[in-house]
Amino acid sequence: MGSSIMGILCSIRSKYVVFLRWLINVIRGTGGIELTRDLKDITFYDVYQAIEPLEDGDLFRFHESPNPECPVGRNIHSLLDDKLKSIQEAMESEMK
Numbered sequence: 001m002g003s004s005i006m007g008i009l010c011s012i013r014s015k016y017v018v019f020l021r022w023l024i025n026v027i028r029g030t031g032g033i034e035l036t037r038d039l040k041d042i043t044f045y046d047v048y049q050a051i052e053p054l055e056d057g058d059l060f061r062f063h064e065s066p067n068p069e070c071p072v073g074r075n076i077h078s079l080l081d082d083k084l085k086s087i088q089e090a091m092e093s094e095m096k
Contacts, residue, residue: 023050045095059091060084 023046024033035042055061060080066073 023047043096045092048092048095058085059088 023036023042025036026033063073063076066076068074
């Protein structure tokens with residue numbers, strides 16, 4: 001698993017460096033990147049959190065202002081929010 005994470009870290013583009021500060025140190029001058037912790041201590045969940053920061057902790061964000069007059073819009077969050085949160089928690093648990 002360590003080599004897979006290293007491959008992911010090496011392929012991340014510079015726009016993600018801000019989110020990766022707690023995983024890597026970028027060395028100025030001659031350049032280079034070093035990990036802030038041992039590779040064995042970095043999980044896929046750590047990388048996921050670094051490159052895919054979640055707004056308000058929710059992976060699934062949709063239909064922010066549903067129309068209360070619409071039968072779908074009126075019920076969509078009560079029907080899906082708990083299920084989608086469970087899916088997110090299961091996925092994140094699997095990555096840890």
